[in-house]
Amino acid sequence: MSTTQISEEESQTIVSSPKSIILRISRSNPQTGTAKSFMEFKVPYEKWTTVLDAILEVKKHFDHSVGVRYSCRQATCGSCGMIINGKPRLACFTKIVELNSDVVTVEPMNNFPVIRDLAVNFDRMFSTHKKLKPYIVRDDSEITSKTKEFLQTPEEVEKYIQFSSCIKCGLCNSACPTMATDSSFIGPQALAQAYRYIADSRDKGKNERLKIIDEPHGIWRCHFAGSCSMVCPKGVDPAMGIQLLRGYLLGFRR
């Protein structure tokens, strides 16, 4: 396959060094039945260039039809997850230099239906997330209660704060070996969020949520491979959340 190259004058990247990579982009479109194939581009990079920057260079100079989703460019919106050199990562949070490779291959995330090229469909992940009631469940509210605020000690906050960093990027679901064969599995993203709310001292929805996850495609399908936590870009550690959550069902926790 021939590799397309950006001329130096055209490049957005200020070329102070002659370093460049071959960026291999997976192209496919299930709607038109276009099967997966790779296009290759030679892209210059600096030590701050991210994989997303490189993809946007390609869009700008060669092929604006490359399908990619992104927004914040700072690991906050959770839009730009993709498989980069074999592993799920955020394109905006992965610098080319840290990959230590002259060839960077980008593919759509596994275990999600592909929309086009690098963009995948999050519908199911979002609906599963919603099913687990990702909000504080209780009868009164801070507006109606006499004290006006539901106070928490710093220790109570520590119990769930790391799980509230989830940006719903789906990298964990893409790395999960159970999701690789069971698309009905609730998945590490939603299970970690179930723990986040159950562990919150203000919440009273524990029993409702435990009922939802205690089913054949629920929490028991997790076998603690830990891959979700290895790829999470926000330190959520879903594997920990899931095992702690299971503790409630097994009677180790209240």
Added chain:
Amino acid sequence: MEKQENKEGIKGWLNPGRYGIERFAYWLMRLTGIGLLVYFIAHIYETSTILNGKAAWEKMLDLTQTTEGHIILAIVIGMCVFHTANGIRLMLGHGGIGVGKPGRPDYPYTPRSINMKNKLCIYASIGLAALAMMYGLGVMFGE
């Protein structure tokens, strides 16, 4: 359907190198589980030959006394020991033991559930399985 979903499928299990020793242990656990199930079925068949009389039973026993039979039994010993030892680690982990304590994450966000305790347990399970296999081979071939 699988294609549309872009699911990794079983090749996701068979490609355990990308996510560290924990994913390798996951794969070994599956493999040894399937292996032990196959052994269990074969074992029931083996012992059921006793119903066909002494001669049939002894013929079956002779099969296990061959070099191949010894090697298969040594593999079964290894699978059994790894599956048990790693299974104990997983059972404790599933109860929330040894997976770390939640807390505010700091960059570079090293996950606390992927910790040294778990890694050492996995290495120990592999080591114990290897030792048990060597012991088994020593006993079987030493006869």
